[in-house]
Amino acid sequence: MRWRGERQSSNIEDRRGIGPKVAVGGGLGTVIVLILALLFGADPQQLLEQAPSDPSSGVQSSRPLNPEEEELKQFVSVVLAKSEDVWHDVFRRNGSQYREPTLVLFTDQVESACGMAGSAVGPFYCPADEKVYIDLSFYEALRRRFKAPGDFAQAYVVAHEVGHHVQKLLGINERVSAMQRRVSEEQANQLSVRLELQADFFAGVFARYVQNQGILEPGDIEEALRAASAVGDDEIQRRTT
Numbered sequence: 001m002r003w004r005g006e007r008q009s010s011n012i013e014d015r016r017g018i019g020p021k022v023a024v025g026g027g028l029g030t031v032i033v034l035i036l037a038l039l040f041g042a043d044p045q046q047l048l049e050q051a052p053s054d055p056s057s058g059v060q061s062s063r064p065l066n067p068e069e070e071e072l073k074q075f076v077s078v079v080l081a082k083s084e085d086v087w088h089d090v091f092r093r094n095g096s097q098y099r100e101p102t103l104v105l106f107t108d109q110v111e112s113a114c115g116m117a118g119s120a121v122g123p124f125y126c127p128a129d130e131k132v133y134i135d136l137s138f139y140e141a142l143r144r145r146f147k148a149p150g151d152f153a154q155a156y157v158v159a160h161e162v163g164h165h166v167q168k169l170l171g172i173n174e175r176v177s178a179m180q181r182r183v184s185e186e187q188a189n190q191l192s193v194r195l196e197l198q199a200d201f202f203a204g205v206f207a208r209y210v211q212n213q214g215i216l217e218p219g220d221i222e223e224a225l226r227a228a229s230a231v232g233d234d235e236i237q238r239r240t241t
Contacts, residue, residue: 001151001152001155001210001215001216001217001220002215002216002217003075003078003079003151003215006078006081006082006215007078007081008074008077008078008081009077009078009080009081009084009100009103011080011084011100011101011102011103012073012076012077012080012102012103012105013102013103013104013105013131014073014105015104015105015106015107015110016069016105016106016107016136017107018106018107069136069137072136072139072154073105073136075151075154075155076103076105076134076136076154076158077103079154079155079158079159080103080132080158080162082155082206082209082210083158083159083162083206084098084100085209086205086206086209086210087162087166089209090205091169098169099130099169101125101130101131101132101162101165102129102130102131102132103131103132103134103158104131104132104133104134105134105135105136106133106134106135107119107135107137108135110133110135112126112128112129112131112133113126113128113129113131114126114127114128114129117133119135119137119138122138122231123135123138123157123158123160123161124161125161125162125164125165125168127164127165127168127173130165130168132158132161132162132164132165134157134158134161138157139154139157142154142157142227142230142231146227146230146231147226147230148223148226148227148230148231149223150219150220150223150226150227151220151223152207152216152217152220152221152223152224153223153224153226153227154227155206155210155224156203156207156223156224156227156228157227157231159202159203159206159207160199160200160202160203160228161199162202162203162206163198163199163200163201163202163203163206164195164199166202167195167198167199167202172195172198173195176191176192176194176195179191180192200228203224203228207221207224
């Protein structure tokens with residue numbers, strides 16, 4: 001996929017290297033810091049700001065970022081921008097208006113409006129906050145563990161999750177959820193599978209659009225198909241749990 005020099009989306013929220021936020025509530029750790037400040041004549045606020053990252057202290061934790069991921073960040077920003085172009089056009093031609101999702105990059109685990117999630121669940125979409133979440137290290141697993149290399153395989157992953165956002169905007173998620181509450185567990189699972197397949201279809205709409213732009217290269221479609229078969233939610237859970 002020829003993506004360099006293309007427009008990058010501004011709807012990127014980079015939380016890489018930042019741990020989930022925990023409400024600051026004082027506690028024993030804060031008391032100890034204040035005592036040390038009194039003993040050594042230091043500024044308590046400075047000590048609190050420099051305290052080691054600890055979930056119990058309420059301080060945000062951070063880690064060094066992998067510099068190799070910067071190119072991946074640029075790549076997914078381009079893919080997201082292309083998806084915005086696609087769905088703005090599709091919605092406009094059907095007399096509606098597209099609302100753009102946000103793509104959240106995270107490391108290891110993340111807090112969303114749908115709850116806490118770890119990297120093991122793979123990329124996901126949260127309809128409650130209309131955000132797509134991805135740990136970019138997943139792309140290494142996609143290449144090595146799932147045997148689905150290639151940049152358009154990576155693009156497919158984003159396009160699929162954006163497909164779930166399209167379902168949310170069209171009211172499909174809500175209707176399917178209502179149906180699932182009225183049927184058996186087996187039938188509810190079948191409806192979930194259909195949702196995933198439709199998200200794949202929407203990823204195909206994206207693929208056709210970029211193909212018409214002439215930016216796809218030989219083998220790109222095959223890369224996406226391999227990724228689609230390799231990284232379904234059931235396959236990810238089977239391999240990682």
